[in-house]
Amino acid sequence: MHLPDPILGGDVSLERTIQQRRTIRSFESRALTLKQFSQLLWAAQGITGKGGFKRAAPSAGALHPMDIYGAIGGDCIEKLDPGVYQYEPANHSISLFQEGDVRRDIAIASLGQMWMAHPPLTLVITAEYSRIMVKYGQRGIRYAMIEAGHIGQNIFLQSQAMGLEAGIVGAFEDEKVIQIMGIKKTHEPLLIMPVGYER
Numbered sequence: 001m002h003l004p005d006p007i008l009g010g011d012v013s014l015e016r017t018i019q020q021r022r023t024i025r026s027f028e029s030r031a032l033t034l035k036q037f038s039q040l041l042w043a044a045q046g047i048t049g050k051g052g053f054k055r056a057a058p059s060a061g062a063l064h065p066m067d068i069y070g071a072i073g074g075d076c077i078e079k080l081d082p083g084v085y086q087y088e089p090a091n092h093s094i095s096l097f098q099e100g101d102v103r104r105d106i107a108i109a110s111l112g113q114m115w116m117a118h119p120p121l122t123l124v125i126t127a128e129y130s131r132i133m134v135k136y137g138q139r140g141i142r143y144a145m146i147e148a149g150h151i152g153q154n155i156f157l158q159s160q161a162m163g164l165e166a167g168i169v170g171a172f173e174d175e176k177v178i179q180i181m182g183i184k185k186t187h188e189p190l191l192i193m194p195v196g197y198e199r
């Protein structure tokens with residue numbers, strides 16, 4: 001499914017978003033719009049340069065080892081059924097990766113941080129190290145982890161700019177998250193970011 005085009009002129013200043021950014025752990029279950037989902041994915045990994053290979057977040061060697069998945073429940077994002085969706089930066093679209101609401105299972109796999117089950121959207125940032133290790137060897141693993149941090153901050157600031165809040169979670173059991181989401185074992189989850197309206 002092609003996503004709405006991202007908006008390039010928000011109402012909130014960059015400085016304000018930086019000043020207001022906080023890790024939030026208490027959320028309403030209120031739904032997001034497809035435009036908000038689109039905007040968050042664009043901020044995370046959207047194509048921003050001519051030629052199609054420069055993105056919103058920097059990437060060592062522009063090798064882009066990261067993927068973004070969005071797990072949603074029923075009535076969480078307009079027009080979308082519950083499931084895990086994968087972002088496809090090349091054409092700013094999403095594809096249904098796995099059916100069903102896995103937010104609660106992800107919360108359980110995140111050492112029982114059950115607050116994560118409430119917001120409508122759970123973004124999962126994964127790294128496929130082989131894409132970057134071809135050039136940088138072992139050091140590529142470090143670079144991918146640094147890249148995850150850039151993507152995470154973009155998600156935080158974009159959330160703020162739209163009146164949303166985000167949490168950030170690094171405490172989870174990798175294998176369980178991989179299994180729950182049905183992703184390849186070579187895609188290591190590095191950060192999980194629930195997004196929604198603060199309660």
Ligand SMILES: Cc1cc2nc3c(=O)[nH]c(=O)nc-3n(C[C@H](O)[C@H](O)[C@H](O)COP(=O)(O)O)c2cc1C
Pocket residue numbers: 021022023024025113168169170171172
């Ligand atoms: C890599 C990383 C992992 C984190 N993991 C968790 C987590 O598992 N659960 C959680 O509630 N917060 C987690 N946090 C959020 C931090 O606790 C939070 O950033 C810190 O308390 C500072 O608060 P602030 O983000 O509101 O400025 C994590 C933050 C980072 C950067």
